[in-house]
Amino acid sequence: MTCYDRGDLGLLLLRLGAGATLAAHGAQKLFGWFGGGGIEGTGQFMESIGYAPGTASATAAGIAELGGGTLLALGLATPAAGAAAAGAMAGAAAVHAPNGFFNQSGGYEYAATLGLTAAGLAVTGPGRISLDHALGHAVNRGWMIPAAFAVTGAATALVVAARGRRLRQQREGEQEALFEE
Structure with a gap:
């Protein structure tokens, strides 16, 4: 009979909570479940905030x-799963960063928390109660x-930088249009 310690149980809880939240x-985004926009609606939103296409x-x-x-929750391929989720949350945090830290002001608190949790699990590992x-x-x-x-990290940096360039170009175009009027 296998006996699990507190650390294994704690990692299981973190994996299940963060993994299920990320999966939802x-x-x-993908299917429109839980009130989401699906690919079409989310794609339009992504375009509006500078992520193109x-x-x-x-x-x-x-x-x-x-x-x-899903992989984090299962404790499978934990390094890749955690890094992928952390990268997605870094992209989300970039959108919310201008609003400050706290979520109540539209800040990046929530994305940072999920991203850091995913990154921490990738580094720490899934524990013994896992498919890994x-x-x-x-x-x-x-x-x-x-x-x-x-x-x-490289992929996320490229995507976030491209978004930043698009937003700067858009602002510059809007300013030029104001001067032409």
Whole structure:
């Protein structure tokens, strides 16, 4: 009989809570579940906040959240799952950053909390109550942690930077239009 310690139970709770929340967000984006916009509505929203093309952005964010969240909850491929979810939340935090930290003001508090939780789980590992443990950690090796964060970090930085350029160009175009009037 296997006896689990408090750390294993704590990691299970964190994985289930954060993973299910992330997965639900992804399902909103991909399928329109739980009051979400689905690919079409989320794609239009993504386009309006500078993530273009909108449909591809919605798909990528939805897959990172639904896939990463589901894998985190299961404790499977934890480094990749946590890095993917953290990357998606970094993209969300970039949208909310101008509003400050706190969620009540539209800030990035919620996205940061989910992203840091996912990143922490990727680094710490899933614990013994996980599919990674049951499968002998075949997709949860130490080298996978920096590799997953390097790939996700680079992709996220490129996407967020491209969004920033689009928003600057849009503001400059609006200012030029004002001067022409």
